Amino acid sequence: MASKQADILLPAFAATAVEAIPEICATSRETFRSLKTKDLDYRKVQLRRLYWAIVDHRPQLEEAMLRDLRKGRYESNFTEIDWVAKTCLFALENLDKWAKEEPIGSPSVPLHFWPNKIRTRKEPLGTVLVIGAYNFPFSLSVDPVVGAIAAGCTAVLKPSEGAPNVAMAIKDIFDKALDPGAYRVVNGAVPETTALLDQKWDKIFYTGGAQVARIICAKAAENLTPVALELGGRNPAFVTRNADLKLAARRLLWGKTLNAGQVCLSHNYVLVEREVLDEFIRQLNVAFNQSFPEGAKASPDLARIINERHFLRIKAMLDQTSGKIVMGGEMDQSELFMSPTAVLVNSADDSMMVQESFGPTFSIIPFDTLGQAIDIANKVDPTPLSLFGFGTRDEFNKLIHSVTSGGATFNDSFMHASLGNVPFGGVGGSGTGAYRGKASFDTFTHFRTIAETPAWAEGSLRVRYQPYDWSQLRLMRWLEKKKVNFDRDGRITHGASYWLKYLLGLGAANKKSAVLRWLVIVFAWYSYTVRSR
Numbered sequence: 001m002a003s004k005q006a007d008i009l010l011p012a013f014a015a016t017a018v019e020a021i022p023e024i025c026a027t028s029r030e031t032f033r034s035l036k037t038k039d040l041d042y043r044k045v046q047l048r049r050l051y052w053a054i055v056d057h058r059p060q061l062e063e064a065m066l067r068d069l070r071k072g073r074y075e076s077n078f079t080e081i082d083w084v085a086k087t088c089l090f091a092l093e094n095l096d097k098w099a100k101e102e103p104i105g106s107p108s109v110p111l112h113f114w115p116n117k118i119r120t121r122k123e124p125l126g127t128v129l130v131i132g133a134y135n136f137p138f139s140l141s142v143d144p145v146v147g148a149i150a151a152g153c154t155a156v157l158k159p160s161e162g163a164p165n166v167a168m169a170i171k172d173i174f175d176k177a178l179d180p181g182a183y184r185v186v187n188g189a190v191p192e193t194t195a196l197l198d199q200k201w202d203k204i205f206y207t208g209g210a211q212v213a214r215i216i217c218a219k220a221a222e223n224l225t226p227v228a229l230e231l232g233g234r235n236p237a238f239v240t241r242n243a244d245l246k247l248a249a250r251r252l253l254w255g256k257t258l259n260a261g262q263v264c265l266s267h268n269y270v271l272v273e274r275e276v277l278d279e280f281i282r283q284l285n286v287a288f289n290q291s292f293p294e295g296a297k298a299s300p301d302l303a304r305i306i307n308e309r310h311f312l313r314i315k316a317m318l319d320q321t322s323g324k325i326v327m328g329g330e331m332d333q334s335e336l337f338m339s340p341t342a343v344l345v346n347s348a349d350d351s352m353m354v355q356e357s358f359g360p361t362f363s364i365i366p367f368d369t370l371g372q373a374i375d376i377a378n379k380v381d382p383t384p385l386s387l388f389g390f391g392t393r394d395e396f397n398k399l400i401h402s403v404t405s406g407g408a409t410f411n412d413s414f415m416h417a418s419l420g421n422v423p424f425g426g427v428g429g430s431g432t433g434a435y436r437g438k439a440s441f442d443t444f445t446h447f448r449t450i451a452e453t454p455a456w457a458e459g460s461l462r463v464r465y466q467p468y469d470w471s472q473l474r475l476m477r478w479l480e481k482k483k484v485n486f487d488r489d490g491r492i493t494h495g496a497s498y499w500l501k502y503l504l505g506l507g508a509a510n511k512k513s514a515v516l517r518w519l520v521i522v523f524a525w526y527s528y529t530v531r532s533r
């Protein structure tokens, strides 16, 4: 669907010729070998140019997102264009600090090895491949590349063909703004990605589904290439009887309306304590009517499902459910419109529960005890990407203690991943590795330990040379000797100094008990002196 800005020309999607891919990768690798990307000023120029290109291509990007996802301009700016522009600025502001060598001294380096200078250099990994996903087609593709540029890598980016207009807009931005020898976009689908995976990379950064992640890992393993995987999962939300139900409903509904719920982080199901189930559902409907007073379909703020394949996938989940629709339910295939929809189900095996919805639909399952809810969550997906708890802080602490997830938020939907510079990543089936902020720099960096041993330090190194001399080893043991505070059963043991500190109320002892002990000491001393008179 075109906007009022229809006069904005967007190039038709054109896949990169498969035969050209080896040459593109070779050029990127040659540029890395030229060492020019190691220069911090070079990286900064690339980041500045990228920043301005994003700002200057705002209308094209807005139009492209409108056409690909019917994403409104507000959301396109909020979650993608402004987001990546800010990422560039944050990298520019912090690059000197991140890239600085870090000296390593005591206690990591024992005192008797002091003549050695040890430091960590932050070195770019090399030439990296970034593969993006369709749901946030701009930010999920370009954000990791910002990290790669900051780290001093060269990169080839393969945006998702699922959002073809954005893929072409990204190519346009890269071609105009970045060093073409170092940073290139390859557009296409499976054949082009396969050709890319046939090349040797120093890291592959992939965002998308688990099925393709397996293909990527298998190809990466051939060259022992490290990977970062940003995947999905079936994310649980928990609402207990202690929750503010109005707030929980409003915030959880938002998690399923942003980008029409095509968010890897949004909840797939909500476990609700039975006692507050009816009220929670009522509040969901109140929040729905507040967000979409004219109905969801009429709202200019609700994106559409990316394509018919995904529309039919989500529709099938709804068609096969044994549950009951308790909010929304409207859909229109001709427009790929799907209303935010909640389904009350009674089994974790329901069609609504057995796969990630990755759309505006979610299920609700009642529970009687928090322990029961935890068991359901661990059975449905032991390593989801996110988890949300609404209730008391103690309940939330119990949840994050008992259920693993990539990240978690108390009292909100995905706040933990709504801040662009906070590390973000999955665990187990929901991914490996993290990025954003400094983590984006780190994920493309090799932390290289460097030692410098001066010639005059020979005396301090006698211990390592043959013929071995036991007195040297004994001397080193004596110099490095540490008194341990645990016995052979792993129990902590306390020496005299601990008990003295304990009696005097110093150290780790808590203040109340220290005061009490002092009172006992003063009383004992007083009774002793009175008696002895």
Ligand code: NAD
Binding pocket: 131, 132, 133, 134, 135, 136, 140, 158, 159, 160, 161, 162, 188, 189, 190, 193, 194, 207, 208, 209, 210, 212, 215, 229, 230, 231, 232, 233, 263, 264, 265, 356, 358, 385, 426, 431
């Ligand atoms: P997608 O269809 O956009 O595919 C992702 C990428 O994989 C694309 O660039 C595509 O070209 C490539 N690809 C597809 N088939 C391939 C093949 N056979 N060989 C090589 N490459 C191939 O996205 P998707 O995979 O449908 O994404 C949806 C999934 O991504 C969901 O599970 C979602 O949770 C997850 N996701 C995760 C994050 C995150 O940051 N953790 C973000 C967005 C999406």
